[in-house]
Amino acid sequence: MPLFQNAAYFASAHHLHELPKEDGCAEVAFAGRSNAGKSSAINTLANHNRLAFVSKQPGRTQLINFFTISENAYLVDLPGYGYAKVPEAMRKHWQHVLATYLSTRPSLRGLVLVMDSRHPLTSLDRQMLDWFGPTGKPIHVLLTKSDKLSRSEAMKTLAAVRKELNENWGSCTAQLFSSLKKQGVDEAEKIIAPWLAAPSDASEDQIPDPVA
């Protein structure tokens, strides 16, 4: 039974000031190219067909959407990057909002980087890895739509992606995933659930200094 089955819509943000208050919460964000399958992956992990909005047309998620999965724990669906038809002003807006959100949000415990398994590690994905890696937070790559590859193609892709991640971005992990076939759910949960359960660094900061 999926771990995140009690997921429910919580909030959406278009601007930074609209992000939910952190109050000791923990969240995992799903980033990746437009149409890679981020919203579908969240629905699949939550065992819920229509939690996050899915569309054939790229660029459909136009808000940062928070889904609560247990008290104070969220899965966060981000707008995709790399869709050429997005107007320049909107692209700049999201570049700023996403960069700020991903680099400054203490309750963000890790990043799930979603890639279409037929076109993994695009140049924008590499930029995201280069940029987010130094935050020190964990990154897990979901190679989605693996149902579109034969078993041997999928295994070959996974091995090649893992090798490249290992050579360039050290501790990143990767797996195959299919929302259509509901494959890879347990494996993804085993990575993501401990990120959400781990005590936050912020709580360590709150330990009072010993009285002199």
Ligand SMILES: Nc1nc2c(ncn2[C@@H]2O[C@H](COP(=O)(O)OP(=O)(O)OP(=O)(O)O)[C@@H](O)[C@H]2O)c(=O)[nH]1
């Ligand atoms: N065959 C197959 N199709 C998938 C899978 N995951 C997503 N899709 C399809 O891919 C398209 C895009 O899926 P979304 O989940 O909306 O992608 P997204 O990354 O959230 O896209 P944006 O919000 O536009 O950035 C939809 O038509 C989905 O049905 C999968 O595992 N297998």
Ligand SMILES: [Mg+2]
């Ligand atoms: Mg989406």
